[in-house]
Amino acid sequence: MQNMIELQAISHHFDTASERIELFHGLSCTIRAGETLAIVGPSGAGKSSLLSIAAGLEVPSGGTVRFIIDGAEVDALTMRANSGFIFQQFHLMPELDAIGNLALPLRLKGNRDAFDIAARWLDKVGLRDRARHRPHQLSGGEQQRIAVARAFVTAPRFIFADEPTGNLDIHTSDSVAGLMFDCARETGCGLVIVTHSEALAARADTSLLLAAGKLELAE
Amino acid sequence: MNRWRLILEGSWRSLGESDGRISLATQAALLFFLLTLSLTSASIQRYLADNLDQMLGSDLVVESHSPLTAAEETALRSQAQRVSVTQLSDITLTHGDKWARVKLKLVDDAYPLQGNLQIGDTPVATQRAVSAGPRTGEIWLDSRLATQLQVRVGDVLALGGTQLRLGAILFHEPDRIMEGHSTTMRAMAHAESLGSAALGGTKVRTRYLAAADASQQQAIEAWAGKTLPGASVIRKDGGEHPLASFWKRTENFLGLASVILFFMGAVALDMTNRRWLAKMRYRLAIYASFGTRTRTGMLMALGEWLIGFLVAALLAALLAALAHALIVAQMQVQFPGLQAAWHWQPAARTVGLVFLLLLALQVPSLIQLSRASLLSLIRNPAESSHVWQRLVWSFAAVALLAAAYSDNWLLTGMTLAAIASALALMIALTWSLIRLGDLWGRRRAGLLPFAFFMMRRRLLAKSAQVLGLGLCGLLLLFSLMLMRDLGATMEGYGRSHDGNLMISEAKAEQIEGIRRWAGETGSTVRALRPFVPAQLVAVNGQPLFDGSRQPSDTLATMRDPIRLSWTNELPLSNSLTGGRWWPDATEDWQQISAESEVMTDLGLNYGDRLTYQINGKPYEFRLVASHAYKPGNGSITFWFQVPQSARAQFDAGTLYMGSMELPAPAWDGLAALWQQYPTLSLVPLKELTERFDRTLDIVTRLTGGYAAMILLLALFVLAASVSGFSADDRQKNGLLMSMGLRNSDCLRLNFYEWGATALIAACGAVAGTWIAGALIYQAQFRLTYNPDPLWVAGVVVAMVAAVCLVGYLACRRSLKVSVRDLLTT
Incomplete structure (x- = not known):
């Protein structure tokens, strides 16, 4: 079955009190499930905006975005129901323990075996003995491993990651990145990563550079 | 099922947080007050309805302040099966040198139409039922009156030149309902015992008790409405108890008092909502990152809120049932036979009304929540606090409550106007003082200028805090002051009144008698x-x-x-x-x-x-x-x-x-004056103050309970204020300590901030109280508003000290956390 996101000649800008800031103009690219894509570029180039547009969170100022799920074109809402996110700040629920955070998306989707599945994923990310720990009792790397597992646990078609290793040291970044790419390949979902890290970008099937409003293949 | 469990878990967790507990306690307190009021009211209404069935003494009563003309009476008799005429008058009965104000009922041979009279031979004798009133030349007195006048059955009393023999002690009349809740002492005589001139005063009420079937009752009511404009008609079938409207007004006044309580509750809830909203927005954004729709997230948030409300309602219902039983026990003196019972319909109506009001307060938060976006987890978008939206909805909710309860629009309008003026004043004061302080501190070093700088940066949040505390202070101050002044006025009535004997009603010829008597006694x-x-x-x-x-x-x-x-x-x-x-x-x-x-x-x-x-x-x-x-x-x-x-x-x-x-010796001569003019209505100040004391006792109990509720809610507002802003303060303190400031510096800075906040709030509260006092005192209570400057200053100092102390304790607790922990919050 075909799952993909098509960005065609999209432009985006935002207005401040005094001026309009053009982010990019006429960008096109296609993101497919089963592939990994990294977007790199300097701060302020519009990487996060491009990610938001691709994820259906934002509507571009110009151009068209098509979301194809199981071969059929769907709207942004359906797209979001088939997506997962990983954030720089982890964003775990502070009041829930590790397993509670992992089981949350499954429970919201009405899965009766949420805690069993969550326990298997905890095992998979090597945090079985941390199941009852709250986020503030976990290190940054452990928190991000939980966040990665949480994004994959519902088997989405696409995962969007915004600077997923931005808050981690090199060693921990490497381990989290490995986990992320392994999971993506194992589940066959599409992974889109926005990052400053060349090492992380190098792991992706395709790496695009967004700079000065243009998107091109990174060296 | 999983979602329901998630909702339940969320509700349970929020009860473990201080904001959740404050919110629950506030909702429970408001519900408790209104539920107790509704249950008590329903018990009294039911009592009055039962009472009407059993104690009217006839099927219908027409009451008029002047006797009907012969033609009118004939018309009435033609429409009823039987009619009995009774006349009521306030007179003074004397025996030796004893006297008492009495409501005298003159009855005819047909009295009573339904039911029996209960009489006895001594005030403590076994009662016996009789089916007719006193015979000509006889008078019956109620037991209290007989005791007060020290008379026994067989004694002779003089009434306006007529000698009447005490025939029996009167315990109960079947038309007792018409006397309502009056505790005035009663006497009964046959109409033919007294000459028509004896009771020529203004307070003579004539009652026509009629036996009539339902259609006759309707016809008589229609006829009286057309031909007797000053008369009132009370029917057994579908009629309203004469006390029902009196109780309705009491209930409405208490309802208006609840508007003030609700206002305070709204302030506390608004403060806790600030944190609830932030938490929910974050939660919904995370839910969205798993593909959960905003609608589902909103329904779950609403579900959590609803469970909180239901828990509060359950708690309030239990407490209200208990309070209701206690109040009914107290009120049995006024309403003998009153029973405490659970009334589902009024209770459900009250819970429904409070639910709607609290939902209205929640609407701005829900609107903001519907805008929660996953983007907020990627970026940090600027968020407005929607202060105006929150204010408008809060005001709308309070106005709705006022509309539901108030029957005194002048008082309601004045209360709301005073609150609105105080709010405007506090906003102006906050903005000008903080901006001026910031301007003053720009070129100065030290903690105070820095405190102004910080407050200027958080002007909106600070304004909300000041408004909350100030409003709470205003309501607390005004309620306490009004209670104090009303009590003092009632107590001091004797001192401010001119003269020591009120002539509440006298005829022209009686005035002559009074003047003569005054000349003789030096009055x-x-x-x-x-x-x-x-x-x-x-x-x-x-x-x-x-x-x-x-x-x-x-x-x-x-x-x-x-x-x-x-x-x-x-x-x-x-x-x-x-x-x-x-x-x-x-x-x-x-x-x-x-x-x-x-x-x-x-x-x-x-x-x-x-x-x-x-x-x-x-x-x-x-x-x-x-x-x-x-x-x-x-x-x-x-x-x-x-x-x-x-x-x-x-x-x-x-x-x-x-x-x-009257000089002291003249009091003994009063009985002689009354023997001459029994309908002369003179009220000695001592008796007047006794009546006031009885009223004051009820007012004190009522206002005491009310003051306790106000204080409780004030406590919630203070707790919500400190708890709602503690996360911000923890973060700020952590940052400052990471920059090398000492604990004591953080405490000082904190003290400046809370001090400024409390001072502005206290000034607003005092000014608002002054406005409310100037508007309401004269118009509603006939009091001149003369605030005691020392008392006002004391209240300001106490308020600032209390707020600073609570702020200091909260800050000390937050400073115990390490810098690292502070920064991670």
Whole structure:
């Protein structure tokens, strides 16, 4: 079955009190499930905006975005129901323990075996003995491993990651990145990563550079 | 199922947080107060309804302040199966040197139509039932009266020259309901025992008890409505208890008091909502990152809130049931036989109303929540606090509650106006003081300028905090002050009153007797004003009780004749508040001046035509002026006054009210004066103060409970204020300590911030109280607003100290956390 996101000649800008800031103009690219894509570029180039547009969170100022799920074109809402996110700040629920955070998306989707599945994923990310720990009792790397597992646990078609290793040291970044790419390949979902890290970008099937409003293949 | 469990888990967790607990406690306190009020009210309404069935003594009663004409009485008798006529009058009964004010009922041979009288031979004797009233030449007294006058069955009492033998002690009359909740002592005699001249006073009420079937009752009611404008009709079938409207007004006044409580609750809830909203927005954004729709997230948030409300309702219901039982036990003195019971319908209605009001307060948060976006987890978008939206919804909720309960629009309007003015003042003060402080501190170093800088950065949040505390302070201060002043006024009534004996009603010939008696005993007549009893029956040709007017105390009083006085000049005890007073010695007698509050309550306008029934005849006046009571020149004032020239037009005897000063030896001679004039209504100040003490006791208990509720809610507001902003303060303190500031510096900075906040709030509260006092004291309670500066200053100091202390304790706790922990919050 075909799952993909098509960005065609999209432009985006935002207005401040005094001026309009053009982010990019006429960008096109296609993101497919089963592939990994990294977007790199300097701060302020519009990487996060491009990610938001691709994820259906934002509507571009110009151009068209098509979301194809199981071969059929769907709207942004359906797209979001088939997506997962990983954030720089982890964003775990502070009041829930590790397993509670992992089981949350499954429970919201009405899965009766949420805690069993969550326990298997905890095992998979090597945090079985941390199941009852709250986020503030976990290190940054452990928190991000939980966040990665949480994004994959519902088997989405696409995962969007915004600077997923931005808050981690090199060693921990490497381990989290490995986990992320392994999971993506194992589940066959599409992974889109926005990052400053060349090492992380190098792991992706395709790496695009967004700079000065243009998107091109990174060296 | 999983979602439901998630909702339940979320609700349970929020109860573990301080904000959740404060919110629950506030909701439970509000529900408790209103539920207790509703349950008590429902018990009393049911009691009154049962009472009406059992204690009317007939199928229907027509009550009139002047006897029906022969033709009218014939018409009534033709429509009923049987009729009994009774007359009631307030007189003074004497025996030896003992005397007592008594409500005397004169009955005929047909009395009672239904039920039995309970009598005995001594005040503690076994009661026996009889089916007829006293015989001619006999009088029956109730047990308290017999004890007070120290008389026994067989003794002879003199009443206006007639000798009456005490035939029995009266325990119960089947038409007792008509006396309502009055605890006045009662006596009963046969109408033929006294001459018609003996009871010629204004307070004679004539009641026609009728036996009639349902259709006859309807026909009589319709006939009385048309031909007897001043009469009231009470039916057993579908009628309203005479006390029902009295209780309704009491309930409405308590309801208005609950508006103030609700306002305070709204402030506490708004403060906790701030944190709830932030938490929920974050949660919904995370849910969205798993593909959960906003609608689902919103429903879950609403579900959590609903569970919190249900828990609060359950808790409140349990406490209310307990309080209701205690209150009913206390009220059994006023309403014998009153039973405490759970009333589902009124309780559900109250819970529903509170639910709607709390939901209205939640609407701004829900609107903001619907805008929660996953993007907020990627970026940090600027978020407005929607202060205006929150204010408007809070005000709308409070206005809705006021509309549901208030029957006194002037008081409600004044209360809301005072609150709105205080809010505007506090906003202005906050903004100007913080901006000026920031401007002053720009080129200065130190913690105080830095504190102003920080407050300027958080101006909106700071304003919300100041408004919350200030409003709470205002309501607390005003309620406590009003209670204190009302109590002091009631207690000090004797000191401020002119004279020590009130002439509450005397006929012209009795005045002569009084003057003679005063000359003999060395007493002086201080003030004397003439009047005739007049009943307002129509305004601009429309009957007064056609249902088009808002119910109010004033309107209820108009069911009975009021006192219409005449004067050419504006009395010294009055001031002109509007319109034009008539010229001296005017011949245009059809002019009238009304008290301004009466005008407002009845919705009267200048130029309105007011029709009064005086001694059975209609008289029409044009409303040309309004007046108000002016303290300091005697205590006698009238609701309505007309020119002197009007007196000649009235076909009724002049009555007087006034005051006297009696030297100590003269009191013993009073019994002789009353023996001569039994209908003379003189009220010694001692008796007046006793009545006040009884009222004061009830008022004190009521206001004591109310004050406890106000204090409880004030505590919630303070806790919510500290808890709602503690995360911000923890973060700020952590940052400052990471920059090398010491604990003591953080405490000082914190102290400056809370001090400034509390000071502005206290100033706003004092100013708001002053506005409320100036508006409400005179208009509603006839008190002059004279705040004691020391007391006010003491309150300001206490308020600032309390807020600073709580802020200091909260800050000390937060400083115990390490810098790292502070930064991670």
